[in-house]
Amino acid sequence: AQSVTQLGSHVSVSEGALVLLRCNYSSSVPPYLFWYVQYPNQGLQLLLKYTSAATLVKGINDFEAEFKKSETSFHLTKPSAHMSDAAEYFCAVRAPQYSDDKIIFGKGTRLHILP
Amino acid sequence: EPEVTQTPSHQVTQMGQEVILRCVPISNHLYFYWYRQILGQKVEFLVSFYNNEISEKSEIFDDQFSVERPDGSNFTLKIRSTKLEDSAMYFCASSYDPYEQYFGPGTRLTVT
Numbered sequence: 001a002q003s004v005t006q007l008g009s010h011v012s013v014s015e016g017a018l019v020l021l022r023c024n025y026s027s028s029v030p031p032y033l034f035w036y037v038q039y040p041n042q043g044l045q046l047l048l049k050y051t052s053a054a055t056l057v058k059g060i061n062d063f064e065a066e067f068k069k070s071e072t073s074f075h076l077t078k079p080s081a082h083m084s085d086a087a088e089y090f091c092a093v094r095a096p097q098y099s100d101d102k103i104i105f106g107k108g109t110r111l112h113i114l115p
Numbered sequence: 116e117p118e119v120t121q122t123p124s125h126q127v128t129q130m131g132q133e134v135i136l137r138c139v140p141i142s143n144h145l146y147f148y149w150y151r152q153i154l155g156q157k158v159e160f161l162v163s164f165y166n167n168e169i170s171e172k173s174e175i176f177d178d179q180f181s182v183e184r185p186d187g188s189n190f191t192l193k194i195r196s197t198k199l200e201d202s203a204m205y206f207c208a209s210s211y212d213p214y215e216q217y218f219g220p221g222t223r224l225t226v227t
Contacts, residue, residue, distance in 0.1 A: 032214065043119070043206060044158070044218035051214055090158060101146065102160040102171055103216060 002027045002093040004074075006106035014114045019063075019078040021109050023091030026072065033074045034092040034103065035065055044090065050074060061085070086113045117141045119219035121207050127225045128197055136192045136222045140209030147190045148208040148216060149182065151175070158206065164190065197226045 007022040025031055035047040048059025055067040065076045074091060091106040120139045128134050140147055149161040162172040164182055179195045190209070194201055204223050208216040 036218070041220075043121075043220040044208075046215060046217070049215060092158075101163055102148070102173070103150075104160070105150075105158040107157045 002031055002095055002104050004033075004091045004093050004104060004106040006089075006091050006109050008109055009107065010110050010112065012112040012114055013081045015083055016080050019076070019081045019085065019111065021076040021089050021091075021111065023065075023074045023076065023106060024072050025074060025091075025093050027093060027095070029095060030069075031093045031095065033065075033067060034094075035059065035063070035074075035076050036090045036092060036105075038088045038090065038108075040087070047076070047089075081111075081113050083113050083115070086111055119207055119209055119217050121205075121219040121222050123222060124220065125223045125225070127227065130199060130226055131196050134194050134197055134224065136194075136205050136207075136224070138190045138192075138207030138209075138219055139188055140190055140207065141211075141217055142188070144209035144211050144217070146170075146210045146212070146216075147182075147184065148210075149192045150206045150208065150218075151203040152206065152221075153200075153203040161192070161205075194224075197224075199226050202226045 003026045005024045033050040036044040048057045050057045050067045058064045063078045088108045088110050090108045092103045094103045122137045147164040150158050152158045162176045163170045181193045183191050204221045206221045207219040210216045
């Protein structure tokens with residue numbers, strides 16, 4: 001069974017500072033991993049995904065995440081925070097088999113950007 | 116850019132009533148999903164649908180829930196007799212392959 005744990009339900013960073021949102025996964029097989037973003041009153045938008053190719057994955061809006069098998073982590077980073085990055089971020093995992101295509105989400109981390 | 120749409124954006128209903136939440140997936144997508152998010156909790160998988168049948172469902176998806184793709188474009192979630200604990204944001208998602216699911220904006224269901 002797969003699961004993800006997001007460390008910190010709220011994270012605050014100053015505008016221009018590094019963003020680091022932490023995610024650790026648990027999976028009995030090499031997983032597929034995702035980061036989704038949810039802006040206020042909107043749906044879930046895929047930021048990036050890892051599907052067993054390159055371990056450093058680049059997504060939209062300068063976000064990237066690195067799959068580290070030894071640490072079972074998939075942390076999300078962005079070099080310089082922008083006010084528009086304020087949103088809720090969800091780490092998610094799914095098994096790489098067609099027979100199990102559901103996505104398991106973490107509890108989410110709300111990112112606050114300080115001026 | 117094509118997107119998943121959902122209607123209504125907010126539905127208020129009384130306990131025991133039936134509700135139908137509607138979704139229009141992206142037109143060439145083959146896989147369809149419903150998820151829900153109870154306020155303050157994580158997004159949870161409800162059901163996946165492929166080739167006109169349910170491919171997987173969670174333990175949440177009991178007999179009061181049903182899904183349908185009535186006309187080749189809409190994808191609906193019916194809750195037969197709503198309970199207070201069904202109050203949540205319900206997200207529809209669709210995908211061409213199972214690896215990248217596109218989510219709609221959600222329907223907020225409030226059961227009173």
